[in-house]
Amino acid sequence: MKSLIIKDVYNILHNMKSLFLMLFVFLFLILPKGGAAAYAITCCILCAMMIVTTFSFDENAKWEKYAMVMPVSRKDLVLSKFVVLLFFCIFGMVFGGILGIAGSTIMGKFHIFSLTEWLELLCVCLAGMVISFFLGSMVIPLLFRFGAEKARALMLAAFLLPVLLCSGLYFLLRSLGVILTDTVILTLICASPLVLILWTAVMYRISLRIFKNTEF
Structure with a gap:
């Protein structure tokens, strides 16, 4: 599986110029108003979309057909995509955090000697990575089922669905008089890794089933 991960990382390096350009453009668009936190989350999501x-590279090279005649298991091929997605999310978190801190410090919106601001930004960066991996893992089954081009059209719906569900749940709880206290929020944050692991396992199983049923 290591070779599969290296293949995707190596292929994406050829597209890094456009990615960096896009990230720098969003730096000037988001940082002045949203600050380092908003920019870090944006970087995580943009990198996850990679x-x-x-x-797309695999489809253009007919890679999956070629891989099936090689000593590569379908389980490893599917799992490698989730590992690569995790790498992309981590890269987006680190890149967005560093650049966001540098830019916010220059603009006077971030105080490097404030422990509170560092902890808040760290929590936001981790939350951004979790959210981007959650959304990205939702797209992977669509990519295996419909291919890159068709999945692009469905990706927006896949991203909007959990946002709408969370918003609806929030307004429902508020209408019922349930207040999201700091304790409740902290509990949700602590439970998020377990939820993410279970969610990833489900998406992996769905992706593997789709790929196993695919004829080449």
Whole structure:
């Protein structure tokens, strides 16, 4: 599986110039108003979307057909996509955090000697990575089922659905008089890794089933 991961990372390096350009453009668009936190989350999501590009490269090279005649198991091929997605999310978190801190410090919106601001930004960066991996793992089954081009049209719906569900749940709880206290929020944050692991396992199983049923 290591070779599969290296393949995707190596292929995506050829597209890094456009990615960096896009990230720098969003730096000037988001940082002045949203600050380092908003920019870090944006970077995580944009980098997570690069998983679609890896599928596009595979389709153009007819890679999956070639891989099936090699000693590569379908389980490893599917799992490698989730590992690559995790790498992309981590890269987006680190890149967005560093650049966001530098830019916010220059603009006077971030105080490097404030421990509170560092902890808040760290929590936001981790939350951004979790959210981007959650959304990206939702797209991977669509990519295996419909291919990169068709999945691009469905990706927006896949991203909006959990946002709408969370918003609806929030307004429902508020209408019922349930207040999201700091304790409740902290509990949700602590439970998020377990939820993410379970969610990833489900998406992996769905992706593997789709790929196993695919004829080449």
